[in-house]
Amino acid sequence: MSEPFNQIDVQTPPVRRILVVDDDPDINRLLRARLTARGYEVSTAASGEEALALLADTISDIIFLDISLPGINGLQTLAEVRRRGLDAAVIMTTAFGSEQIAVEALRQGANDYLRKPFESDEFRRVLECTVQRLELERQNRVLRQQLEAHHRRLLSEMERAAEVQARLLPQIAPALSGFQLAAECIPARDVGGDFYDWQQPAPHLLSFWLCDVMGKGLDAALLMATVRAVMRAVVRHSPPAEAMRYVTNALIEDLMQSGRFVTLFLAQLDTTSGRLASIDAGHGLAFVRRADGAVETLNDRRGLPLGIVPDEQYDQRETILNPGDALVVYSDGLVDARIDLDLTPHVLADQLYGANSALAMLDRLVTLLAPVQMPPDDMTLLVVYRKTGQG
Structure with a gap:
């Protein structure tokens, strides 16, 4: 885990070393005396060349730099100090009447300037600042x-x-006699609160579910992992109505304490008969597209999301998937990402026209997100398709 940021130390070494650069030995002695009396380590140079040579070997925190120097002048020395990227503050010193040059030095990277002769109060103020x-x-x-x-x-x-969460999703769809299954989860951030999962308790039975934890990001992902573990532990062979009782009892305390809720579509498919038993816990985003193009929504017996009330009762709904029919379950991230398209079940069903496999249908729906740069919410899709005699 990362170190909590409020424990990070931001202490830096104190300012100690000062370089005085002036061709007037009396100025050098004066500044050395004043600065040494204040506890600083002071070195001096009489020219820009000598100062730059000293700076190549010795670190200085502050440089008192005379503008008028023989050879390389103060502005040229300042330019070289800044070109080298030295971590030093520069105080330009100038004779009375040369303030305009000092202002130019400030534009070129000096931190402040002092006028000669140095008044005690001004010297103290400039140094302390x-x-x-x-x-x-x-x-x-x-x-x-x-x-x-x-x-x-x-x-x-x-x-x-994100890698761990991606591995938690089923990697390979099970082989189903007469049926195809395809799903995809696209988090709005690195991790998210949407997920899908399935179990095959018997060769002819498939239990599957799609969940949407309120919110997104890391906190939703943590709760998603809890919900996933519970679902995997309690669904197993149980039909949706029985499984929901176990799920509700196992999750209600955590959900109520966290102040979060979870929408859930839980179903069990019998591949021998095509019977689909399902429960909708506040999800409301599932429909069957019949082979002739008709659309049957599956939210007429929708209950409340998990975590709203502790004793919610859920009614199981049953329908038959005939050859050519497809069940489509999705999260609201798909709808929210393309509000311009008004993605009702009928609009989504129209997108599936001509697609003859679960994967092709899934690709059609995922393609709707192509123009979206940053999805506003996690998006999850699951498609179950019953093949035709020729499929």
Whole structure:
């Protein structure tokens, strides 16, 4: 797990080393004396060339840099200091009447300037302000670096969580006599709260479900893992009505405490007869597209989502899937992503015209999301298709 951010240390070493650059030895001695008295380690240079040579070997926190220097002048020395990317504050020193040059130095990267002769109060103010700014900049730099490292760790953990969640989804559809099954889950973020799953308790029976945990992201994904574990443990051979009683009893306490709810479509298919028994717990997004194009919705006995009330009773609905019929179950992420298309069951059923396999139907529906750059919610689709005699 990542280190909690409020425990990250942003301390930086104190400002200690100062370089004074001036061709006037009296100025060098004066500044050295004032700065040494304040506890700083001071070195001096009489030219820009000498200063740059010293800076190549010794780290300085603050540089007092005279504008008028022999050879390389103060502005040229300042430019080289900034080109090297040295972590040092620069205070330009200038004779009275040269303020315009000092302003130009500020534009080129100096932190402040002092006029000669140095008044005691102004010297103290400029030095203290420069030290405070330098320490704050360094702390902010360390903080940004630690924030970036923390963010990279979070991204890495989210990527691993997404990989784990993807592996929790069924990887291979079971072989079903006379039927095809296809499904896909597309989270709006790295991880999400939608999922589908299935179990085959007997060669002629398929239990399957599609769940949508309220919300998205990591918190929804954590609750999704809990719901998945419960579903896998209690569904097994039980028909939907019986399985829902187990599911409700197992999940209600966690859902009520978390303040979350889960919509669920749970079904069991008997492949020998085509009988489909299903329960809709607040989901409402399932329909059968008949072979002749007619649409039969399956939400007329819809109950409340899991987690709303502890004693909700769910009615089981039954229908027959005949050759050429397809059951389509989906989450509201599909509808929300394309509100411009008003994706009612009839509109979605029209998209399936001419598709003659579960995978082809799934691809038709997933293609609807192609223009969407960032889906507003997780999107999950599940298609069960009963093959025709020629299929």
